[in-house]
Amino acid sequence: xxxxxxxxxxxxxxxxxxxxxxxxxxxxxxxxxxxxxxxxxxxxxxxxxxxxxxxxxxxxxxxxxxxxxxxxxxxxxxxxxxxxxxxxxxxxxxxxxxxxxxxxxxxxxxxxxxxxxxxxxxxxxxxxxxxxxxxxxxxxxxxxxxxxxxxxxxxxxxxxxxxxxxxxxxxxxxxxxxxxxxxxxxxxxxxxxxxxxxxxxxxxxxxxxxxxxxxxxxxxxxxxxxxxxxxxxxxxxxxxxxxxxxxxxxxxxxxxxxxxxxxxxxxxxxxxxxxxxxxxxxxxxxxxxxxxxxxxxxxxxxxxxxxxxxxxxxxxxxxx
Amino acid sequence: xxxxxxxxxxxxxxxxxxxxxxxxxxxxxxxxxxxxxxxxxxxxxxxxxxxxxxxxxxxxxxxxxxxxxxxxxxxxxxxxxxxxxxxxxxxxxxxxxxxxxxxxxxxxxxxxxxxxxxxxxxxxxxxxxxxxxxxxxxxxxxxxxxxxxxxxxxxxxxxxxxxxxxxxxxxxxxxxxxxxxxxxxxxxxxxxxxxxxxxxxxxxxxxxxxxxxxxxxxxxxxxxxxxxxxxxxxxxxxxxxxxxxxxxxxxxxxxxxxxxxxxxxxxxxxxxxxxxxxxxxxxxxxxxxxxxxxxxxxxxxxxxxxxxxxxxxxxxxxxxxxxxxxxxxxxxxxxxxxxxxxxxxxxxxxxxxxxxxxxxxxxxxxxxxxxxxxxxxxxxxxxxxxxxxxxxxxxxxxxxxxxxxxxxxxxxxxxxxxxxxxxxxxxxxxxxxxxxxxxxxxxxxxxxxxxxxxxxxxxxxxxxxxxxxxxxxxxxxxxxxxxxxxxxxxxxxxxxxxxxxxxxxx
Numbered sequence: 001x002x003x004x005x006x007x008x009x010x011x012x013x014x015x016x017x018x019x020x021x022x023x024x025x026x027x028x029x030x031x032x033x034x035x036x037x038x039x040x041x042x043x044x045x046x047x048x049x050x051x052x053x054x055x056x057x058x059x060x061x062x063x064x065x066x067x068x069x070x071x072x073x074x075x076x077x078x079x080x081x082x083x084x085x086x087x088x089x090x091x092x093x094x095x096x097x098x099x100x101x102x103x104x105x106x107x108x109x110x111x112x113x114x115x116x117x118x119x120x121x122x123x124x125x126x127x128x129x130x131x132x133x134x135x136x137x138x139x140x141x142x143x144x145x146x147x148x149x150x151x152x153x154x155x156x157x158x159x160x161x162x163x164x165x166x167x168x169x170x171x172x173x174x175x176x177x178x179x180x181x182x183x184x185x186x187x188x189x190x191x192x193x194x195x196x197x198x199x200x201x202x203x204x205x206x207x208x209x210x211x212x213x214x215x216x217x218x219x220x221x222x223x224x225x226x227x228x229x230x231x232x233x234x235x236x237x238x239x240x241x242x243x244x245x246x247x248x249x250x251x252x253x254x255x256x257x258x259x260x261x262x263x264x265x266x267x268x269x270x271x272x273x274x275x276x277x278x279x280x281x282x283x284x285x286x287x288x289x290x291x292x293x294x295x296x297x298x299x300x301x302x303x304x305x306x307x308x309x310x311x312x313x314x315x316x317x318x319x320x
Numbered sequence: 321x322x323x324x325x326x327x328x329x330x331x332x333x334x335x336x337x338x339x340x341x342x343x344x345x346x347x348x349x350x351x352x353x354x355x356x357x358x359x360x361x362x363x364x365x366x367x368x369x370x371x372x373x374x375x376x377x378x379x380x381x382x383x384x385x386x387x388x389x390x391x392x393x394x395x396x397x398x399x400x401x402x403x404x405x406x407x408x409x410x411x412x413x414x415x416x417x418x419x420x421x422x423x424x425x426x427x428x429x430x431x432x433x434x435x436x437x438x439x440x441x442x443x444x445x446x447x448x449x450x451x452x453x454x455x456x457x458x459x460x461x462x463x464x465x466x467x468x469x470x471x472x473x474x475x476x477x478x479x480x481x482x483x484x485x486x487x488x489x490x491x492x493x494x495x496x497x498x499x500x501x502x503x504x505x506x507x508x509x510x511x512x513x514x515x516x517x518x519x520x521x522x523x524x525x526x527x528x529x530x531x532x533x534x535x536x537x538x539x540x541x542x543x544x545x546x547x548x549x550x551x552x553x554x555x556x557x558x559x560x561x562x563x564x565x566x567x568x569x570x571x572x573x574x575x576x577x578x579x580x581x582x583x584x585x586x587x588x589x590x591x592x593x594x595x596x597x598x599x600x601x602x603x604x605x606x607x608x609x610x611x612x613x614x615x616x617x618x619x620x621x622x623x624x625x626x627x628x629x630x631x632x633x634x635x636x637x638x639x640x641x642x643x644x645x646x647x648x649x650x651x652x653x654x655x656x657x658x659x660x661x662x663x664x665x666x667x668x669x670x671x672x673x674x675x676x677x678x679x680x681x682x683x684x685x686x687x688x689x690x691x692x693x694x695x696x697x698x699x700x701x702x703x704x705x706x707x708x709x710x711x712x713x714x715x716x717x718x719x720x721x722x723x724x725x726x727x728x729x730x731x732x733x734x735x736x737x738x739x740x741x742x743x744x745x746x747x748x749x750x751x752x753x754x755x756x757x758x759x760x761x762x763x764x765x766x767x768x769x770x771x772x773x774x775x776x777x778x779x780x781x782x783x784x785x786x787x788x789x790x791x792x793x794x795x796x797x798x799x800x801x802x803x804x805x806x807x808x809x810x811x812x813x814x815x816x817x818x819x820x821x822x823x824x825x826x
Contacts, residue, residue: 008457191426191434198425204385205421206435207406265425 015259016271022307023274026281034288039165045281046170047159047235051076053276054228055247056254057177058110058221060272063255065217066197066264067124071113072225072251073244074135079106079229081143084150084239092153099154103226109135110222114215132248139241146240150233158234170235174273176227181269184220193217198265253304254279278303336361336514337382337413337483342391344377344538351377353538355391359483362512364505366525366546369535370558370749375518378535379487382516383415384408396482409435412482418491418747420468424461428471431460435475442478448507449474449500465492466612473501477508484508485516490524491747491775494612495810502528520749522551523778536560559751579603582738582769583623583654588632593618594793595632600738600771605764607784607801608773609809615793616773620742623771624656625649636738650678653737659746661723664730667716671707672698674715674726678734701729705759721752728759739763741772745779757783777809791815 031037055072062069079102086098109131117127161168184190192213195203204210232243252262258275260267282303283296337359344352352374359365369375380386382393384402393400395411402408405415422431432442446454449470460468469489476484486505490498505515505528517529525532526546534542534557542557544550579602588596593615600606610616621627623634625643633640636652643649646656658664665674675698705725708718715726724744731739741760745753760783764770772783780787780801787804789797789812797812 012459188434188436191430194426194430195423195434198423202421202423205405205415205417206423206431207404207409208434209404265423 016268016274019258019271019274019278023278023281026278026285030281030285030288033285037288039161041284042166043159043161043168043170045277045284046168046174048284049277049280050158050170050173050235051228051231052247052250052254052280053174053177053273054224054231055244055251056258056272056276057181057269058224058228059251060255060258060260060267060269061193061217061221061224062124063260063262064197064264064267065193065214066200067114067117067214067217068128068252068262069110069113069218069221070125070128070248071132071135072221072228073246073248074132074139075106075109075222075225075244076229076232076247077139077241077244078109078135078142079103079226080232080243081139081239081241082106083230083233084147085142087151087154087233088147088149090151092151095151095154099230102230103223106226106229107219107223110225111215111219113222114218117218118211118214136241136244139244143239143241146238146242148238150237150239152237155234155237158231170231173231173234177224177269177273180220180223185268189213189216194265196264250279253300257304257307335359336363336396337516338392338394339378339382340392342378342381342393343389344374344381344386345389350538352381352388354540355535355538356540357382357516357533358543359514359516361514362509363531364509364515364517364529366529366532367516367518367535368525368532368554368558370751373535373558373749374538375535376487377538379415379485379516379518382408383413383485409479409481412479413485414476414479414481414483415485415487416469416473416476416489418488420460420465420472422460422468422472422475425459427457427459428454429456432456432475432478437475437478439478441480442474445474445477445504446471448504450497464613466494466497469493470497470500473504477504481513483514483516485518487518488520488747490519490521494775495777496611498524520747520753521776522546522554522750525554526551534558555750558749579767579769582636583771584633584635585619585623586633586635588619588622588629588634590618590622590627590629591615592793593622593629593790596790596793596795597632598788598795598798600769602737602767602769603764604785605760605770605772605783607780607787607804608771608790609777609780609787609804609813610773610790611813612775614790614813616790617742618793619790620656620740620771620773623649623654623738623740625654626656650734650736653735654740655731655734655736655738656740656742657724657727657731657744659743661720661727662716664727665715665723668714671702671715671718671726675701675730675733678730697733698729701732704732705729706755721748721756724748724756725752728756736768738769738771741770741774743773743775745774745776753779754782777813778806780804780809789813 055076058072059069082102082105083098087095113128113131117124120127158170158173192203192208193216195206195208196210196213200210228247229244233239254275255272256262257278258267258272260272279300282300283293286293286296335358337357339355339357342352342355355374355378357367357378367375367378377386381388384405384407387401387403395413400411402411408414422428423434426434432439446452451470469492473489489501493501505517508515517525519525529546532544532546532550532554533540534544534554536558544553544557546554581599582602583600586597592613596619608616618627622629625646625648635641636654641648641652672695676694705728707725707729708722715723718726745756748756757779760770760772774780781804784801787799787801787809788795789809791813792815796815799808
């Protein structure tokens, strides 16, 4: 009985545990390569991983509901430039108010993505491709070129280490993800998001409101994308209309590595966060090794294929 | 039973559910012309009809999945029109479908939470369905289909519905579990609640139901009491003018064949299947009878090249073969008709393309296909099988029976020596079913060999010359079709020796 329970837990959470183990192995490797790895390097890593982790969380929400969002990057850029325009030359309290409004605006943009998909029945990949151009264009209208000027107090919210040098603020900010995720995962609304991604027909018969659940997934996705945009503002101090471009596809890499099924309905967000750290750590390792970090990109690609292959192998072995 | 006072049934003779004059169009296609259905309180009511008669449309309208274009529905004296399934649920009307509606990626407990199902009543019904001590943390993905059906039923029962619809739930259930479902249905009736029962198995309908409403071409054509010799009337009503034609086709069981050996299976082992040896001859239909999961799936998978056996030999045409891929089996003349039609068909492609698929490799290995030759052959097969080609642009829009015919037509055109039919009539109406059996017999008479598994034991005699029975992965019995009546097969399929009395089956 206990053995059966363990087997089931291993099947269900195995991937997440494995992703964290992989991250641990990479960290140890890094410390071996660079014996003077210290709080500063750790802080740099958490700063680099923060926007990606939020982008991946945004994509996870949408993919779990059986969709895809190609506008995650542009949504982040939109949040980023809106924040810069409104915060420029203001104090901390005013800027925090701005941050709240930006969160709201970009969450609504995400909801709009979902609403268009549900109402027009145009495939999600087409709608979000189209809206990705719209959000990117809006970002350019708000701010034509990269501009520094995020207030220092705001930047320090992410860049400092208030508790201890080994607990950077960037790591603490990431707590937003489980704070939103865990209650959602346990609510009926969260179950409904999994349900529509898992089997739409069965979800419908179970009385799930398909349209509303999908819009909810895109809205929460929008919220996380907004967090990612604000994270960009805080970690770089710059507002840049093109800042998000890299994140759309990197987020997809992170969720695949993190164990979310691209077919929807399966996986969780916590593994995805670890995957974002892994993807941010690889280029750093190459820099420490003195190798052109562009090789790191190739390694990322190889890593994704290998990891997914191993996962697929596991599934095949179980079936036989 | 500890039912709340508010759960006391509405048992006035006026009827619990009255649906009259229901009409539903899908574009130019009329699914329902004028459907009437009256269900009394405390009644088990069958809904019968051939495929395409409008049963599923009617069920969808009743449960709120679709809205009728015209007509009225009253439930418990109030006129209702449900727009979502949860509205219907709240009004005490739930449906359990042939394919279970539990979400595969949520635990059973999460599934219950999703539908706001009360846990205590759910657990009580689990016990009644024989699943006490079931672990609610299990993922439906990991469960067998019959268990899923029972869980789905228990979930529906847990909200104490006034009217329960069972839409072909018994199609995927073995006989012992069917008995449990029947008991629960009778218990609901005793409590004054009602059940609408849909099944293609007439024997089940006459054993369980008080009355039956028959649909044909989207119209209610009669209400029959199946118990009092009404079975034949139901068949006639369902089939309409073609009834006599079909009756002629279902002839008596045929004698054992003595053709050359087509396939010899020696000591085959794979999964549940444990050391099975038999011979299949040209010119015969060899039936396989078994309860759920006795190794029949593994047997067919091995023969069709879907799976590799762990031990044993498959000898085709005098040579031992190793099938590494279904293509190897097809080349050896062994072709599979699976139970789930859509496993074999390209659902979004046309009837013609689906039939011509195996031809592509024969006409030309490389280069373009000769469209005129392809068309001629395909049309011949379509005509021979009487495939309804009104909606031929996409196979997924055809009815189940017509889809299965497309699957068979493909091999008629493609050519084969041995046809492996794995439950080919699952969920298909009686008329089409008999057509398929007739065709299978005809193919054998013309010199092919056919291996046929069907989950519906009474039908084995309709098509087979000889029957073998699998139990626990072993071949436990073999008999000529003339002796293979339902009772003999049931006994053997439960692993009982032929002499023993059958005490349990009723």
